Amino acid sequence: MRASELKTGRTFAVAFDHCDDFMTSLARFCRDNSVRQGYIPMFLAGFAEADIVGTCEKLDDPQAPVWSKVHVTNVEALGCGTIARDNADGILPHIHASVGLKEHSATAHTSHLLAATIQFLTEMIIVEVDSPEMTRPRDRDLYDVPLLSFG
Numbered sequence: 001m002r003a004s005e006l007k008t009g010r011t012f013a014v015a016f017d018h019c020d021d022f023m024t025s026l027a028r029f030c031r032d033n034s035v036r037q038g039y040i041p042m043f044l045a046g047f048a049e050a051d052i053v054g055t056c057e058k059l060d061d062p063q064a065p066v067w068s069k070v071h072v073t074n075v076e077a078l079g080c081g082t083i084a085r086d087n088a089d090g091i092l093p094h095i096h097a098s099v100g101l102k103e104h105s106a107t108a109h110t111s112h113l114l115a116a117t118i119q120f121l122t123e124m125i126i127v128e129v130d131s132p133e134m135t136r137p138r139d140r141d142l143y144d145v146p147l148l149s150f151g
Helices: 022-032
Strands: 007-017 038-053 069-085 091-101 107-131
Touching: 007 022, 007 038, 022 038, 022 091, 022 107, 038 091, 069 107
Parallel strands: none
Antiparallel strands: 007 107, 038 069, 038 107, 069 091, 091 107
């Protein structure tokens, strides 16, 4: 286990607009506000479309991460995540969401969010972390999964 006390900075309420690209808008917000790391305790969203991690195929190695995606449309979503620094001058968001398919009795899927286009709105809280430095290096011994690290 890895743990660290977080020294938080600013807290933001962010509203994304209809047709915005979720990841592009999140990156732009972070760049415009000099947020390099933090956490997203919650967001509420409508997505016209989204890609989440998943598959309907049999897994060769059930312990390994799934890298394929499932495309969903016309969904309501809620989620949370973390924002870590990348090696360059950017961010690496790790976002999970539960998305309910509106035209299928709100049947839901929950997984890692890869991409999404806003439908009507997305309301998000972002809490900046001042320290320690949060990065996400890949663990070559664990399927090359990027794992959150501190300092």
